[in-house]
Amino acid sequence: MTLKVRYFAWVRERVGKAEEDVAVPADVKTVGDLVQWLSTRGEEYAHAFENPKVVRAALDKMHVQPEAALGSAKEIAFFPPMTGG
Amino acid sequence: MTLKVRYFAWVRERVGKAEEDVAVPADVKTVGDLVQWLSTRGEEYAHAFENPKVVRAALDKMHVQPEAALGSAKEIAFFPPMTGG
Amino acid sequence: MISTVRLQSEPFDAAAESARLTQGRADAGALVTFTGLCRGDEAGVPINALTLEHYPGMAEAEIERHVAEAKARWPLLGVTVIHRYGRITPGEPIVFVGTVSSHRDAAFAAAEFLMDYLKARAPFWKQVERRDGSTWVEAKSADDRAAARWHKRTAAE
């Protein structure tokens, strides 16, 4: 499965890119699984996700929890807690 | 003691005047006493104060309760519950 | 802190009053405004106009006192309160409250506090003018309750 992964704010800065297309292995089923798997891809990912509780996720532009299944989503985004308004 | 008495909104309409100078008898000590005494001055007053709980008072432009002493106040006002804002 | 309190019979420009509150300042993080307008109906029945009677002298004093209380309770950078009296036609503004603070909670709380107090304590009386005559608006017990919640908060502090 190919997923577009987007990064925002300091997650983007740590990973070093704003987005990428990722071929997700079959055993990566949930958002949490994906975070764990991404963290193994290099130092920059390990650094971005070093405290997974702080990083929020949105699947197809909806906020989700780590338990959420990736299902047939096309896009996932990772970002710090929001500071708009 | 002479007191300027002012009336607002429907209290004014019932009494038939906006203000008057009143010579207050010595035994009229409180706002409540004054309401009772005014009510004896004629039908228009009796009508204005027929439900004394509804009529509010301000002594020298400060909200007061019926128990408040008239003291050396110069002005008293009677009016319905406020509907500003 | 800059505060402005005005009673007037002429209409005012709520947007301009709102702009004035933050003009040329860089310490304001939050501006909350409330504008109360004359509706074209009262309890579902069309009206021609509202006429607001007020107690000159006392109205200013009551509003100033509540502005001072708001300043004591919340860290405000600016407050404007404008209240009209006289005849007001549907669509026109009646009352304006604007509060400026560095943070939004203070600006919201102070604006609501001032509005609740104006409704329940400021000496203004609304008369509704209809085709078939005029009647005085009755005070709502909901307004008394809204004003009372600020007392309770003080007691709990």
Add this chain to the structure above:
Amino acid sequence: MISTVRLQSEPFDAAAESARLTQGRADAGALVTFTGLCRGDEAGVPINALTLEHYPGMAEAEIERHVAEAKARWPLLGVTVIHRYGRITPGEPIVFVGTVSSHRDAAFAAAEFLMDYLKARAPFWKQVERRDGSTWVEAKSADDRAAARWHKRTAAE
């Protein structure tokens, strides 16, 4: 009900947006506006500017969803939400929320609800630009608590 949601990088005129919400209507009794502005300091230290990053597509969707929720909860006659992104200098507006209703409680509650949600849920991130570099603003747990109080209210209903 007329609702307007705009994301833009250009500054906006909060006063004009505010005026637009009640223009030419006689059913509006209450207008509440909130304007969030860029302050010249953050935690006491002067700043040159804020830069707001956002998640295009999701930000609009989140705001529209919360406007729809506000409409379902309160009898609103009009809502405007404007949120900027990009570089914003001290004194400029960042966000605007305006709510119109026949009564003040609904207008106040809906404006606070929308602001609390924008702060805690809308995908925007603020970066502070100082003379010696840039840092990301940290989220406040107070903002999460402010947003959570609206959940509690739903559960109690």
